[in-house]
Amino acid sequence: MSVAIVGVGQTPFRRSCGSSIRELCFEAFRDTLTDIDLVPKGIDASIICSAPEYDKQRSPAGLISEYLGLNPQPTFYAESICSSSSTGVKVGYSFIKSKLHDVVAVIGFQKMSEISSAEVQERMGRGADIQWESPFGTMMPAGYAMFARAHMQTYGTSEEQLARVKVKSSKYSFLNPLAMYRRVVTLEECLKARVIANPLKMFDCCANADGASCVILASEEKARKITDTPIWVAGIGAASDTLSTTARTNLTGLTCAVEAGRQAYRMARIKPEDVDVAEVHDCFTIAEIMACENLGFCKPGEGGKLVEDSQTYIGGKIPVNVDGGLLSKGHPIGATGGSQIRTIVLQLQGQAGKTQVDGAEIGLVHNIGGIGLYGNVTILRR
Amino acid sequence: MSFSSFGKIGYVSETKVEDFVRFLEKGKIMATKCRRCGKLYFPPRADCPDDLSSDVTWQELSGHCKLLTFTTVYFAPTGFQDDLPYSLALVQCEEGVKVFAPFSKDVDEGKVHIGMNLRLAPKKLPNRRITYELKQT
């Protein structure tokens, strides 16, 4: 039995959304149900996803499922930081495959503005190993900056190549009405921007956002009744790596992404070159370059050249993040994976508007939690 | 001295490897070694996952190490703002283990390059806190 995605939706990604987390989720949920033949009562289970350190509400699954009218069906909470909603999709897939449930809604959200910037700053300091690394004052940009530095040293990747990733993403977010940044950024601006963690500068880093996303999965039989354009989950992979930087063996790529990709490709029985359009986790520019290499879109070390040669633009070898990515669309932690899946589903349905990749049949989503801590790869097929 | 005095800001107060801090006070940076399989661990661990043994012993690191990668940060989490900018690095010790540590302020940023030799050394901080840092050889 195949499992399909029958509906996707999301809110706009904004710096400050002006609504509560329940309302944010409702907006994404309603957007998803609008175009398909399904009502809340037809959903057998819900999986709510977020990064709890940004939530004020304890155990948000209860609150969200109530507000969406999803009681008394079971509700679950899934967390893997920035890849929480991809984890939710994997759990939902397993529920359907095991015949426990037929229709599962995965709702990811994050209201980054829920807590003060001082509180955010404090939580950021605890993202690393709190016993052996946080006592030195490290946080996400520092971690990715160390990968960037090693990548530049090993492969000759340049700061200009990093900047080109942002230039591309801004071009596409300009075309995405739901994106947070709608301005095209130039290479010069990127290179002149203030330094965050050497060699990463302001435009090399994604921005926090408020937002919610929704993905509804269904069994083959139910899917045909809910929509005329189901998109099939062809492959799904997940892996983990060490939280400690000291235990990592690879400093120029994310091993968890390689492993998750290997699983997903094998299950989908496809090769990297069969992918028509991809969404990868570009929380930092270096992350997109490493993702292209880790997923086999190019050889290790050639990710910088891939973007420099415009091969990741529409019309290139493999269009990547043509919705603006995390860098320009914004990154509401728990909602990000669902938003990436939404982009690929719309591409495969031929509904991507100005950023449609012609004839896209196979799409891939790469969603990472932490600094290569949790790797998730999902392959979808028309 | 308990483990909560380790680093600029401590988040962990109780650990089976708190002797690490007492050794640090005496100028020694210690790793742990599993007595059963011989594997060396840094940061020190009380338990070996390879054979589920908790029979570990302390072993001193020479401090000789090579730079693997580094960054200088201009934004910091709560409690570290006063130190900005500061540098963090990952090094490989001659014993084989890797260490994540800050650079000492006396390291000349302009001369830092991957592959250079560095020395890992204990460092006393104000308010009776203690840490380790990377110094020029």
Ligand SMILES: [Zn+2]
């Ligand atoms: Zn052992």
